[in-house]
């Protein structure tokens with residue numbers, strides 16, 4: 001893989017775009033909506049925002065390496081942007097206990113570092129050209145540098161987690177295992193006799209739902225919230241995580257400001273729900289079969305080669321009934337997640353978690 005001339009320059013451009021996003025991370029996640037009118041709700045939003053600002057600056061320290069190459073490559077995707085969904089969720093559930101404790105702040109960083117590490121690896125495997133509005137790390141440097149950078153970030157996450165005790169270390173290890181298994185099963189596809197849609201839903205529960213579930217769980221655990229909140233929050237996190245990934249599948253088709261090229265996943269041969277529905281429709285519908293063929297022709301081609309027909313096919317898929325059904329499915333998972341919150345007391349945190357879930361599924365980037 002060739003090196004990119006000026007990855008630092010690309011990151012600087014993205015940084016200025018992200019700086020404006022950073023002004024009010026909680027607002028970005030819907031936690032400053034006008035519905036948060038009461039003093040208790042405003043205090044909650046302020047606490048989460050304060051936590052996010054702290055996590056942001058602690059992460060910048062975590063991503064500092066004395067080795068100048070490691071320093072540059074590990075900061076690269078962090079500085080390029082990202083929504084910080086997982087730390088925000090951990091901080092939010094922490095408000096059911098003692099709030100932004102040191103343990104919660106450490107876990108929020110470790111979770112974001114794990115997520116970041118997985119993005120470096122994922123982009124190599126998917127041969128994705130862009131991430132967070134900049135060339136992917138493997139494009140900017142090389143596959144090997146991107147993989148090692150992911151490993152470095154994971155090492156830093158492990159160190160933070162080790163300070164949180166054995167139970168948290170085990171939870172993080174189980175989550176890491178699920179991330180890897182989700183990725184592996186995605187690459188291998190459904191086995192003989194396995195339903196492709198069931199297989200896919202398990203893949204996304206593992207590769208996306210698991211870390212979001214752990215975020216919700218650790219926020220409660222490390223803020224000493226009542227133990228009985230942990231299970232419903234874990235279920236909530238896993239279900240909204242699946243919903244989040246289903247929305248991501250649809251965002252992959254978008255030609256808006258997503259930081260990625262439209263159809264990146266499909267072109268890389270990554271399975272998505274609209275494609276699975278289209279495959280099923282193609283068994284009985286000629287138009288669906290023709291569209292599927294055009295999309296499959298675009299997969300397995302060099303991602304740098306322009307393919308006007310593929311772009312047109314992506315636009316058709318975007319407006320297709322199968323994509324509408326995928327969006328409905330995302331909303332169904334989000335509703336199930338919110339239903340799990342019935343086990344929590346009524347109040348500003350439960351209300352904020354509901355708004356958080358709604359924002360995750362109605363997002364466009």
Ligand code: GRG
Pocket residue numbers: 081082083084085114115117118119121122132150151154176179180183207208244245248365
């Ligand atoms: C090295 C930890 C590690 C894992 C290796 C590569 C891998 C195993 C697993 C893949 C996990 C993965 C990348 C899942 C996709 C999750 C996802 C929805 C990513 C996009 O998340 P956003 O939208 O991204 O939160 P931002 O950029 O906003 O942070």
